[in-house]
Amino acid sequence: MFEYHGWITVRETAGSDDDEGRLRQIVAELQRRIDLMADPYLLDLRWMNGEPFIHLGGHANHAPSTDVVELFEQVAAVAPGSYGLLHVLDDEDPEHGNEVRVIRLVRGRVTRHTETLLSPCVPTLEDPFTTI
Numbered sequence: 001m002f003e004y005h006g007w008i009t010v011r012e013t014a015g016s017d018d019d020e021g022r023l024r025q026i027v028a029e030l031q032r033r034i035d036l037m038a039d040p041y042l043l044d045l046r047w048m049n050g051e052p053f054i055h056l057g058g059h060a061n062h063a064p065s066t067d068v069v070e071l072f073e074q075v076a077a078v079a080p081g082s083y084g085l086l087h088v089l090d091d092e093d094p095e096h097g098n099e100v101r102v103i104r105l106v107r108g109r110v111t112r113h114t115e116t117l118l119s120p121c122v123p124t125l126e127d128p129f130t131t132i
Helices: 020-037 068-078
Strands: 002-009 042-048 051-060 083-090 100-106 109-114
Touching: 002 068, 020 042, 020 051, 020 068, 051 068, 068 083, 068 100, 068 109
Parallel strands: none
Antiparallel strands: 002 051, 002 083, 042 051, 083 100, 100 109
16 A cells, blocks of 8 residues: 655745746646646645645555655755655555655755654554454
């Protein structure tokens, strides 16, 4: 199972002086990427109150072939002022299968962490498997 929920505030820079024309170009480039992903779940880029945001979420049997983490990495590269979080639960991950992982995007860097509020999944989220 591969479950994910995330958001990104898209900003060209971490300052308050983003060039609106350049930001619109960045958003158009990201929209083309999102359109190519053709994700059957939640994947949305929209402007709200003058700022662009990406929201994504899904629940699949396996990790998607178009990696949602790669989208975070692309945003980091083209819009280093962006920030956001992606929570991922991948029970097929050999190292972190019992953890909710957090992908953190801040100032052009993508880092990975264990979400301590939801991990370990068993027993925090689910009861241990027992046989009768």
